[in-house]
Amino acid sequence: MARMKFLCDADRCIECNACVTACKNEHEVPWGINRRRVVTLNDGKPGERSISMACMHCTDAPCAAVCPVNCFYTTADAIVLHDKDLCIGCGYCFYACPFGAPQYPRVGNFGGRGKMDKCTYCAGGPQADNSAAEYIQYGANRIAEGKLPLCAEMCSTKALLAGDGDIIASIYRERVTKRGYGSGAWGWRTAYKEGVQA
Amino acid sequence: MLIKRSDGKAARQRLASAYQGLSGGGLDRRGFLRQAGLGGAGLAALGALPVLTARRAEAGPTNFAQPITRRKNMCTHCSVGCSVIAEVQNGVWVGQEPAWESPINRGTHCAKGASVREIVHGDRRLKYPMKLVGGEWRRISWATAVEEIGTKMAAIRASSGPDSVFMLGSAKFTNEAAYLFRKFSAFWGTNNVDHQARICHSTTVAGVANTWGYGAQTNSYNDIRNAKTMIIMGGNPAEAHPVSLQHVLTGKELNRANLIVIDPRFTRTAAHATEYVRLRPGTDIPIMWGMLWHIFRNGWEDKKFIAERVHGMEDVRKEVEKWDPAEVERVTGVPGAQMERISKIFATEKPSTLIWCMGVTQHTVGTANVRALCTLLLATGNVGSPGTGANIFRGHTNVQGATDLGLDVTTLPAYYGLDENAWRHWCRVWETDYAWMQGRFGSKALMELPGIPSTRWFDATLMPGERNKEGAGEAYVQQPDNYKGMVVFGHGGNTVTRMPEMLKGLEKLELLVVADPHPTTFSQISNRRDGTYLLPICTSFEMDGSRTASNRSLQWGEKIVEPIFESKSDYEAIYLLAKKLGFADRMFKNIKVENDQPLAEDLLREINRGAWSIGYTGQSPERLKLHMAHQDQFDIVTLRGKAGTPVAGDFYGMPWPCWGTPEQKHPGTHQLYNTNLHVKEGGGTFRARFGVERNGQTLLAEGSYSKGSEIQDGYPEFTVAVLKRLGWLEELTERERASIEFHFGPNIDRASWANDLSGGIQRVVMEHGCVPYGNAKARANAWNLPDPVPVHREPIYTSRTDLIAKYPTLPDRRGFRMPHLGVSVQNRSTTVVKDFPIILSSGRLVEYEGGGEETRSNKWLAELQQDMFVEINPADAAARNIKDGSWVWVMGPENQSKAKMKALVTERVAAGVAWMPFHFGGWWQGEDRRKYYPAGTDPVVLGESVNSITTYGYDPVTYMQETKCTLCQIRAA
Numbered sequence A: 001m002a003r004m005k006f007l008c009d010a011d012r013c014i015e016c017n018a019c020v021t022a023c024k025n026e027h028e029v030p031w032g033i034n035r036r037r038v039v040t041l042n043d044g045k046p047g048e049r050s051i052s053m054a055c056m057h058c059t060d061a062p063c064a065a066v067c068p069v070n071c072f073y074t075t076a077d078a079i080v081l082h083d084k085d086l087c088i089g090c091g092y093c094f095y096a097c098p099f100g101a102p103q104y105p106r107v108g109n110f111g112g113r114g115k116m117d118k119c120t121y122c123a124g125g126p127q128a129d130n131s132a133a134e135y136i137q138y139g140a141n142r143i144a145e146g147k148l149p150l151c152a153e154m155c156s157t158k159a160l161l162a163g164d165g166d167i168i169a170s171i172y173r174e175r176v177t178k179r180g181y182g183s184g185a186w187g188w189r190t191a192y193k194e195g196v197q198a
Numbered sequence B: 001m002l003i004k005r006s007d008g009k010a011a012r013q014r015l016a017s018a019y020q021g022l023s024g025g026g027l028d029r030r031g032f033l034r035q036a037g038l039g040g041a042g043l044a045a046l047g048a049l050p051v052l053t054a055r056r057a058e059a060g061p062t063n064f065a066q067p068i069t070r071r072k073n074m075c076t077h078c079s080v081g082c083s084v085i086a087e088v089q090n091g092v093w094v095g096q097e098p099a100w101e102s103p104i105n106r107g108t109h110c111a112k113g114a115s116v117r118e119i120v121h122g123d124r125r126l127k128y129p130m131k132l133v134g135g136e137w138r139r140i141s142w143a144t145a146v147e148e149i150g151t152k153m154a155a156i157r158a159s160s161g162p163d164s165v166f167m168l169g170s171a172k173f174t175n176e177a178a179y180l181f182r183k184f185s186a187f188w189g190t191n192n193v194d195h196q197a198r199i200c201h202s203t204t205v206a207g208v209a210n211t212w213g214y215g216a217q218t219n220s221y222n223d224i225r226n227a228k229t230m231i232i233m234g235g236n237p238a239e240a241h242p243v244s245l246q247h248v249l250t251g252k253e254l255n256r257a258n259l260i261v262i263d264p265r266f267t268r269t270a271a272h273a274t275e276y277v278r279l280r281p282g283t284d285i286p287i288m289w290g291m292l293w294h295i296f297r298n299g300w301e302d303k304k305f306i307a308e309r310v311h312g313m314e315d316v317r318k319e320v321e322k323w324d325p326a327e328v329e330r331v332t333g334v335p336g337a338q339m340e341r342i343s344k345i346f347a348t349e350k351p352s353t354l355i356w357c358m359g360v361t362q363h364t365v366g367t368a369n370v371r372a373l374c375t376l377l378l379a380t381g382n383v384g385s386p387g388t389g390a391n392i393f394r395g396h397t398n399v400q401g402a403t404d405l406g407l408d409v410t411t412l413p414a415y416y417g418l419d420e421n422a423w424r425h426w427c428r429v430w431e432t433d434y435a436w437m438q439g440r441f442g443s444k445a446l447m448e449l450p451g452i453p454s455t456r457w458f459d460a461t462l463m464p465g466e467r468n469k470e471g472a473g474e475a476y477v478q479q480p481d482n483y484k485g486m487v488v489f490g491h492g493g494n495t496v497t498r499m500p501e502m503l504k505g506l507e508k509l510e511l512l513v514v515a516d517p518h519p520t521t522f523s524q525i526s527n528r529r530d531g532t533y534l535l536p537i538c539t540s541f542e543m544d545g546s547r548t549a550s551n552r553s554l555q556w557g558e559k560i561v562e563p564i565f566e567s568k569s570d571y572e573a574i575y576l577l578a579k580k581l582g583f584a585d586r587m588f589k590n591i592k593v594e595n596d597q598p599l600a601e602d603l604l605r606e607i608n609r610g611a612w613s614i615g616y617t618g619q620s621p622e623r624l625k626l627h628m629a630h631q632d633q634f635d636i637v638t639l640r641g642k643a644g645t646p647v648a649g650d651f652y653g654m655p656w657p658c659w660g661t662p663e664q665k666h667p668g669t670h671q672l673y674n675t676n677l678h679v680k681e682g683g684g685t686f687r688a689r690f691g692v693e694r695n696g697q698t699l700l701a702e703g704s705y706s707k708g709s710e711i712q713d714g715y716p717e718f719t720v721a722v723l724k725r726l727g728w729l730e731e732l733t734e735r736e737r738a739s740i741e742f743h744f745g746p747n748i749d750r751a752s753w754a755n756d757l758s759g760g761i762q763r764v765v766m767e768h769g770c771v772p773y774g775n776a777k778a779r780a781n782a783w784n785l786p787d788p789v790p791v792h793r794e795p796i797y798t799s800r801t802d803l804i805a806k807y808p809t810l811p812d813r814r815g816f817r818m819p820h821l822g823v824s825v826q827n828r829s830t831t832v833v834k835d836f837p838i839i840l841s842s843g844r845l846v847e848y849e850g851g852g853e854e855t856r857s858n859k860w861l862a863e864l865q866q867d868m869f870v871e872i873n874p875a876d877a878a879a880r881n882i883k884d885g886s887w888v889w890v891m892g893p894e895n896q897s898k899a900k901m902k903a904l905v906t907e908r909v910a911a912g913v914a915w916m917p918f919h920f921g922g923w924w925q926g927e928d929r930r931k932y933y934p935a936g937t938d939p940v941v942l943g944e945s946v947n948s949i950t951t952y953g954y955d956p957v958t959y960m961q962e963t964k965c966t967l968c969q970i971r972a973a
Helices: A018-027 A062-066 A092-096 A132-138 A165-179 A188-192 B009-023 B029-048 B113-121 B142-160 B175-188 B202-212 B222-226 B244-254 B284-298 B303-309 B313-320 B325-332 B336-348 B366-379 B399-404 B420-430 B434-440 B454-462 B499-508 B520-524 B570-581 B600-610 B621-629 B720-726 B734-750 B760-767 B829-835 B874-879
Strands: A004-008 A036-041 A049-054 A072-074 A080-082 A160-164 B069-074 B083-089 B092-097 B130-133 B136-139 B165-168 B229-233 B258-262 B275-277 B352-356 B389-392 B485-489 B511-516 B532-536 B545-548 B554-557 B813-815 B818-820 B838-843 B869-872 B887-891 B898-905 B913-917 B922-924 B966-972
Touching: A004 A049, A004 A165, A004 A188, A018 A036, A018 A049, A018 B092, A018 B113, A062 A072, A062 A080, A062 A092, A160 A165, A165 B244, B069 B554, B083 B113, B092 B113, B130 B142, B142 B165, B142 B485, B142 B511, B142 B532, B142 B570, B165 B175, B165 B454, B175 B399, B175 B434, B175 B545, B175 B570, B175 B600, B202 B366, B202 B389, B222 B244, B222 B389, B229 B244, B229 B336, B258 B336, B275 B336, B284 B313, B284 B325, B284 B336, B284 B366, B303 B366, B313 B366, B325 B336, B352 B366, B366 B389, B399 B545, B420 B434, B420 B600, B454 B499, B454 B818, B511 B520, B520 B532, B545 B600, B554 B621, B600 B621, B720 B734, B720 B760, B734 B760, B829 B966, B869 B887, B874 B898
Parallel strands: B165 B485, B229 B258, B229 B352, B258 B275, B352 B389, B485 B511, B511 B532, B838 B913, B869 B898
Antiparallel strands: A004 A160, A036 A049, A072 A080, B069 B083, B083 B092, B130 B136, B130 B532, B545 B554, B813 B818, B838 B966, B869 B913, B887 B898, B887 B966
């Protein structure tokens, strides 16, 4: 069944951070909250590789499994969203998430945590699409406008792909076949319980 | 106000440990910087916004009931030329969308391009004109500012002459603003006008132009997709030009191409290479000659190409013979087997291209480096066809255009130079009397004498002029008086080496005008108390105008929103100053001005009427706008407009040369010197600009010519005299002929392809399939340069003092009105190296650009790089008890210079080499100078500048500064 996925081609990612600032730009995400970030392995050594990471919108999302207030829900496109009006900022999802996606604003003193924030796949939240209320809590809703997440759309080397899982998997497969190498669709087994076979 | 806070320790520890798993063991470069941000600063900033995670300052959420306008402009950061699509509602830039149709970026951006909208919201922009009074910033009106600045400039002019005001322009100007600023300086009466090309690719322009004619990238970013082998040398496009990597990596993948990175530092680009070559900083020429040693020895050179199209290769052979593998390894550190491997790949797996950036250019041997790289391309026949060429990635958004339009101490717009013919040409274009123009200058000699480059302006402030030179020996400036005033448009204050001395110069200036969207380092770094003016100038997003990308394509940007706050455009600011100084009517004779706003289109039309020498004549505003409207109709590999569209046959952006008048519809030139195409289809030959013969050898091409040429051999550049001899003169139309006769009268024979304002000569010769500038050989031997064939010279400050005797730098000399020291400084190395054993190099980060004032003020970018740092090898760090992430002092060998920053211990740099980013400013020798900025304009992130440590050293041809190899010492703080 068609579902939305992210795929980061680590052989293309150059850690330019366009995905990070595109996300900030689109949703006016404040300082200190990083819905997306780029992680570099073997920094400065041969074999250095970078991967752009955000919420992967997992199949059977572990965050949803541990949430004590059931604030997560999955859309028809398999995008994992949450309701900030229900969220109590407990932080369980952060521990459950294999990708470190959940972010929390600090509220008040004593390290108190605010409501969780994470990548929405540019799909907003439970409020009416593209309403002011939705924007304030979740940012823009590009999916409702028929557009894909801005991070992937603006990726400088087209390393980060977003869209229908089958389509982006075939793009990646074709790329790997043409160039003769590929380090795999990073995180797919964890997130989607399947890989991409070249 | 500081966003960053240092409390919240508990949070930091918890988050830090959670993130450690993600960075794969150990801390990566961003890891350690970002953790400080996440724990300390990140979460703290949200105190005021407990529940909400997002807000939109002015605009609020997009209201789909209201109309949204889409406007297209270009990213203002690097030279790739990415299109930016802005969504505008109620005059506010509310959203940014991918520009899929652009053949250059195809919707994509890097961190800077994806965040440009913030710059035009501009929390930290300079909001109104300000003046420094007794050390305090005071708000003034534009009228007051222009009145006071003009009065002071006129006073300096009266007492010291026009050459005592330095005009520092910008690579971020639009073409029209660059041209206008150069014209302004001419009308003011000085050649002391410069911009950032001096400190990024001036040596490229000099080296490349002296080799084959034009100082520019020969091919394009897109064309790299055709290459089978790419060498990237002294460049890190993954950080400096990320969108270019889209083309590089696609080429690498589709052609299974070789990507060889030659750099002292294992860069993020090197991480994607098929082979990485680590050399000792400052040994580029030995690498090139070492490669040619293998190529000549094995007969891998392109003999036909050399015979037909290259002059002086035998002189190179003699020099190359000295660079056997043993000597190359001794000097550069690169083993012979690797040299042989990359030489074979480059020479035999063709087409091959050489990509270079500032690692090649910013040296005391910068021009020679560039020439050596060009020679490698010529020897292997890799110039003038798809997939080959010198793909020089320039730095700023419009540094190519600003160079082309003469923001340079050595030339008028379009490289005409400064001689009387050049002045007469531009006076004809400007419809201004030559005698009047001459009267604006101190003398005819000064009018034709190159000015003082931006790398030395403070020396020209501190040394006396000719009228006070008694007792100064050679340490004087060859003009009536030294600098008393400086007018800076769009130029950072921390980008030039030797900042401790720059500070002294700054304090001595009577007048300092900084016209910029931000106050820049100039505003706060010195202890000036009076006589500084800050003028808020809008960004290129807030004005119309064209810009020239690195591949010579012109793109038209449309104004997205009105200038914010009290900002004005460059055009308006320059116009107001000209009006105050009394020459606006003359200067804007053929340019429409409405409400003090000069019309950008008219400025470009004037450029079109004058810039024949480089073919900036066919790109009218109408044609450029047509290209922008039909971006999707261009092929992404050939850049050619598709058949059946309004742009059919054109190359995207009409890369110059775009010959003739706009009506002649020349398509532009995608690949320079490409003989496989007809000149009217963008073909070309090497330029005949160095005569026709030397020492009995012809300098014209032999048996090589561009497709369809009626002259099937080399030929000189075209003048009326040549046309007469060929019997082509009669083909000029009556109007063309009348124009030539009107301008040249009895000297009609001297009218040429470059100064005929009618465009007739270019039209006629192209009808015969000939290239207006002639058909010559490229020069492997450039006899007019200090080293006609490049030779290795050790850096001024070298840690290999054993090599100085064999490879000394040039002797002390004079140039550009200034003394220029070489050997006398280099001899210090022998003692300096004992206390300063580490080689210091510098470079770029992806998040920031240039001096960094603009990008460090952008909160989305600043969050990603919060600290100035120095990269240091684990061996050097261990020997100094320096831990990753700890504070260190870096000390330089001149002026007891020192700077405090964080250490990043990494194998990215070799032992004995340290590296720093050059974007930081706002700290000075450990002191945070945030409070000296006008309130509310301080960048989010401040830090020490690498140039507080950098030292003396200049290229003899262009006075390019040495930034890539000096010496330093590092200690734990």
